[in-house]
Amino acid sequence: MNDKIRILVAEDHLVARVGVSTIVNMQPDMTVVAEASNGQQAVELFRKHRPDVTLLDLRMPGMGGVEAATAIRAEFPTARMIALTTYGGDEDIRRALAAGVLAYLTKDVLHDELLKAIRAVHEGHTYLPAAVAAALAAQLPRPDLSAREVQVLELIVRGLANKQIAYTLNIAEHTVKNHVKNILSKLGAQDRTQAATAAIQRGIIHL
DSSP states (O other): OOOOEEEEEEOSOHHHHHHHHHHHHTSTTEEEEEEESSHHHHHHHHHHHOOSEEEEESOOSSSOHHHHHHHHHHHOTTOOEEEEESOOOHHHHHHHHHTTOSEEEETTOOHHHHHHHHHHHHTTOOBOOHHHHHHHHSSOOOOOOOHHHHHHHHHHHTTOOHHHHHHHHTOOHHHHHHHHHHHHHHHTOSSHHHHHHHHHHTTSSOO
16 A cells, blocks of 8 residues: 555654654554654755655744744645644644644644544644643633733743833833733733733743
């Protein structure tokens, strides 16, 4: 049977990459055609091999998985990709789905879940494990933060006080206070600590 599902694995950790490739190659209906250790390589190897399904780690040095997915989709709109990540924050998931991945798996998934996802995506379906779907549906509307609010939030996460934020962004302190008020209300947070925690858990800000 030579109509195997041809797979590109992009993952910067050698152990994880070998692990995934081994699982895939053990399947009678799958074969790994190439392995990449960063996003740039993933894009180049995709061009070269045109795999049926690409497994992309979202956090890779240089060009990350979301950027790689976006680049691949720009050139090959029908590319079928699966995001593999250690992060399950709803913003991370949204970002990946917006970039065109059809499945989103956290790295603690079981072998059969990975294989199910590959087969589903190969057939053009999306595949979101229950936990991921729950994170997306968890009554959390996408926080509608402006670009400036995201900047302020990032500095809150880093522990800066309003005065320092004002200085860093070169804006008035009362403007910062207004932004903070808006951020708290949009994130449904009582205080800065809660806002920072929510921002990190949901993948809005990455440390």
